[in-house]
Amino acid sequence: MAGSNPNAKPMNLTLKVWRQKNRISEGGIVDYKVKDISPDMSFLEMLDVLNEDLLRQGQEPVAFDHDCREGICGSCNLFINGRAHGPEQGTTTCQLHMRKFSDGDTITIEPWRASAFPLNKDLSVDRSAFDRIIQAGGYVSINTGGTPDANEIPIPKNIADRAFEAATCIGCGACVAACKNASAMLFVSAKVSQLALLPQGHVERKTRVENMVAQMDKEGFGACTNIGSCAAECPVGISLENIATLNQEFLSAKATSNNLA
Amino acid sequence: MSWITNTLTSSIGRKIVMATTGLFLCSFLLVHLLINLQLLRYDGGASFNFWAEFMGTNPIIRFMEIVLMLGFAVHIYQGLALAVKNKNARGAQGYVVNHSEQNSQWSSRNMALLGTLLLVFLIVHLMNFWIRSRFDAFGGLAMVKVPNLDHPVGDLYSVAAASFKIPWYVILYALAQIALGYHLWHGFRSGFQTLGLKHPKYTPAVYYTGYAFSVVVSVLFAIIPIIMFFDDQHQPRPATNQKVEQSLTEEPDILR
Numbered sequence: 001m002a003g004s005n006p007n008a009k010p011m012n013l014t015l016k017v018w019r020q021k022n023r024i025s026e027g028g029i030v031d032y033k034v035k036d037i038s039p040d041m042s043f044l045e046m047l048d049v050l051n052e053d054l055l056r057q058g059q060e061p062v063a064f065d066h067d068c069r070e071g072i073c074g075s076c077n078l079f080i081n082g083r084a085h086g087p088e089q090g091t092t093t094c095q096l097h098m099r100k101f102s103d104g105d106t107i108t109i110e111p112w113r114a115s116a117f118p119l120n121k122d123l124s125v126d127r128s129a130f131d132r133i134i135q136a137g138g139y140v141s142i143n144t145g146g147t148p149d150a151n152e153i154p155i156p157k158n159i160a161d162r163a164f165e166a167a168t169c170i171g172c173g174a175c176v177a178a179c180k181n182a183s184a185m186l187f188v189s190a191k192v193s194q195l196a197l198l199p200q201g202h203v204e205r206k207t208r209v210e211n212m213v214a215q216m217d218k219e220g221f222g223a224c225t226n227i228g229s230c231a232a233e234c235p236v237g238i239s240l241e242n243i244a245t246l247n248q249e250f251l252s253a254k255a256t257s258n259n260l261a
Numbered sequence: 262m263s264w265i266t267n268t269l270t271s272s273i274g275r276k277i278v279m280a281t282t283g284l285f286l287c288s289f290l291l292v293h294l295l296i297n298l299q300l301l302r303y304d305g306g307a308s309f310n311f312w313a314e315f316m317g318t319n320p321i322i323r324f325m326e327i328v329l330m331l332g333f334a335v336h337i338y339q340g341l342a343l344a345v346k347n348k349n350a351r352g353a354q355g356y357v358v359n360h361s362e363q364n365s366q367w368s369s370r371n372m373a374l375l376g377t378l379l380l381v382f383l384i385v386h387l388m389n390f391w392i393r394s395r396f397d398a399f400g401g402l403a404m405v406k407v408p409n410l411d412h413p414v415g416d417l418y419s420v421a422a423a424s425f426k427i428p429w430y431v432i433l434y435a436l437a438q439i440a441l442g443y444h445l446w447h448g449f450r451s452g453f454q455t456l457g458l459k460h461p462k463y464t465p466a467v468y469y470t471g472y473a474f475s476v477v478v479s480v481l482f483a484i485i486p487i488i489m490f491f492d493d494q495h496q497p498r499p500a501t502n503q504k505v506e507q508s509l510t511e512e513p514d515i516l517r
Contacts, residue, residue: 082360115352181347222350226451232364248457
């Protein structure tokens with residue numbers, strides 16, 4: 001393989017994969033063996049090998065979500081050996097490489113677990129709850145005109161940096177998966193902070209946080225208890241500070257908005 | 262529902278309720294601890310009984326006692342309700358393998374368990390001390406004279422000294438303080454985070470204050486019954502089964 005490490009020895013692994021036919025059927029862990037896995041493969045490529053083996057044997061391949069495989073789309077969502085996106089910090093599953101594992105390892109692969117993320121099939125879950133939270137207020141609907149010239153809207157560098165850091169959230173749901181309470185607070189806080197920090201987001205600042213939090217609660221996510229698992233497992237490093245900002249934004253919006261409900 | 266109840270029953274509102282009641286209960290712990298430390302003075306309980314009388318009679322404190330009861334009730338109810346809600350949010354099928362110890366602290370993940378242990382201790386503790394000092398029907402207190410006051414006061418010191426000679430009670434008390442320490446380890450800083458008080462300049466100080474607070478408060482609370490268990494100078498006055506006035510200043514030898 002071009003560019004691969006010639007000294008890397010291929011690995012044989014045992015996989016314990018959650019298999020489930022559909023939303024209502026019973027699921028369970030099924031054991032598989034995969035052979036000759038290159039340490040340079042990504043975790044998803046390793047699963048591709050498994051699926052090719054299964055297809056050759058005439059079996060149903062394992063369903064899992066993936067799209068860009070570049071760590072930016074937030075589609076891949078696997079709970080690997082008891083950790084969201086696996087053992088490596090600051091990566092998505094697609095950016096996790098098999099060199100992080102050793103020959104002979106047993107790897108347990110499960111889907112995200114949250115009642116707000118119903119399971120579609122095998123390792124694939126329905127995360128449209130996140131979409132509905134964004135639809136509830138995660139946007140700017142006022143006319144902000146065309147692309148402004150650089151520095152036309154003065155924004156202090158530190159504010160711009162914080163807004164950008166919050167905006168890097170890819171909505172993968174690792175925060176929900178890792179949280180003991182299956183809380184979506186880190187996701188919502190990133191989306192709220194990002195827009196609350198910038199002038200374009202100020203017009204709808206209060207209604208946005210009120211509506212997004214209401215939708216989050218409606219979807220059945222748990223309540224945050226500041227455990228910090230979310231931030232520790234977040235592939236893009238969204239910090240807990242955003243949740244503190246969300247709490248502030250929510251409280252001040254509730255205290256001062258014209259919304260009487 | 263009005264906007265106020267809507268706010269307080271939302272997931273963020275509920276955690277704000279947990280934070281404010283929790284931090285308020287921290288302030289109560291500090292007062293309770295300062296008075297408990299009076300138990301360790303070798304004055305036959307005069308200082309402790311003086312402050313116990315103050316806490317039982319001062320109108321502001323009596324009012325705050327009601328606020329405290331409400332604080333406890335809300336914190337306990339909300340905590341248990343949130344634990345149930347959060348458990349349901351995970352769904353019926355949990356993880357087969359979950360290494361949450363690699364991404365968070367044990368105390369943070371077990372606040373409901375720690376809180377439940379504290380609730381059990383609180384009930385035993387209130388039955389032993391508070392109920393009997395407030396209501397004569399539940400035991401009442403013998404009356405003793407203390408310096409600085411011209412009227413006799415309830416001898417809560419003897420209740421404490423007698424209780425802290427019972428091995429299982431001392432063990433329960435000390436174990437409960439371990440649970441308290443872990444509960445505060447997460448709770449103190451978590452309260453500030455919930456109230457949105459997070460700032461790169463002050464948050465490290467909040468963390469260290471919280472950690473110091475949890476260790477110092479729980480260790481001091483735990484050490485008092487242990488000292489009184491082993492120290493022969495701390496003895497309850499002999500039970501008389503009737504309310505007798507005993508003056509400590511006149512009969513110091515009663516302590517032997």
